Amino acid sequence: DGGITQSPKYLFRKEGQNVTLSCEQNLNHDAMYWYRQDPGQGLRLIYYSQIVNDFQKGDIAEGYSVSREKKESFPLTVTSAQKNPTAFYLCASSLAGGLGEQFFGPGTRLTVL
Amino acid sequence: RKEVEQDPGPFNVPEGATVAFNCTYSNSASQSFFWYRQDCRKEPKLLMSVYSSGNEDGRFTAQLNRASQYISLLIRDSKLSDSATYLCVVGDMEYGNKLVFGAGTILRVKS
Numbered sequence A: 001d002g003g004i005t006q007s008p009k010y011l012f013r014k015e016g017q018n019v020t021l022s023c024e025q026n027l028n029h030d031a032m033y034w035y036r037q038d039p040g041q042g043l044r045l046i047y048y049s050q051i052v053n054d055f056q057k058g059d060i061a062e063g064y065s066v067s068r069e070k071k072e073s074f075p076l077t078v079t080s081a082q083k084n085p086t087a088f089y090l091c092a093s094s095l096a097g098g099l100g101e102q103f104f105g106p107g108t109r110l111t112v113l
Numbered sequence B: 001r002k003e004v005e006q007d008p009g010p011f012n013v014p015e016g017a018t019v020a021f022n023c024t025y026s027n028s029a030s031q032s033f034f035w036y037r038q039d040c041r042k043e044p045k046l047l048m049s050v051y052s053s054g055n056e057d058g059r060f061t062a063q064l065n066r067a068s069q070y071i072s073l074l075i076r077d078s079k080l081s082d083s084a085t086y087l088c089v090v091g092d093m094e095y096g097n098k099l100v101f102g103a104g105t106i107l108r109v110k111s
Helices: none
Strands: A004-007 A010-013 A019-025 A031-037 A044-053 A052-059 A064-066 A076-078 A087-094 A108-112 B004-006 B011-014 B020-024 B032-038 B044-049 B054-056 B060-065 B070-075 B084-092 B097-103 B105-110
Touching: A004 A087, A010 A019, A019 A031, A019 A087, A019 A108, A044 A064, A044 A108, A076 A087, B011 B020, B020 B084, B020 B105, B032 B060, B032 B070, B032 B097, B044 B054, B044 B060, B070 B084
Parallel strands: A010 A108, B011 B105
Antiparallel strands: A004 A019, A019 A076, A031 A044, A031 A087, A044 A052, A064 A076, A087 A108, B004 B020, B020 B070, B032 B044, B032 B084, B054 B060, B060 B070, B084 B097, B084 B105
16 A cells, blocks of 8 residues: 555653654555644644655754655654754655645654653 | 745535635745645645646536636535645745645534
8 A cells, every 4th residue: 555654653752861753654655745734733744755865844943853864764853952842743755746745644642741 | 925825714514515625825826736634743745737728627616817826725515525625826936936835724514
């Protein structure tokens, strides 16, 4: 089955810890994205990558880092510098980036204790 | 001004009702338009793309009005399973060639 997987589904972090969220896709999509969703708000773009070994900051990149070493994988690290990391994190991919439709993974719900 | 604005609702409607949502966008040069559906605590899923001529998919009809910069979604014969949050999404080249998501409109269909 083709699709996007994210792990873990739930993640609990102590303050001061870095954590890494996994995102894998087998859709052969070039572009991948990370969004954050807070209650009552739209999705906000953290980072995106349109090609392997290249990525760009989105609107709220501070306190986050990413890598894109393989086409299939786009992990997101939430660092201790992120002041309010508790949120629902969604990974998405699209065939070629730009303005086409995006397809989402099931998300990771991160809670800072 | 928000780039994509939606009435947050909730819209509470009985089964079988027809309900319409509107969404406005701020950039007249926006080029692609979508409606996504998001169930509680789940990921957004593409419901339909919106084309200039309008398009229909079963009980769902989407319209685009470029002159007034709004998109609409009409749901006919509402089902309980239509209860969800509907996200309006706009592709904006001036926003770095990326998609901009509205905060969503909550629909609750009751028996």
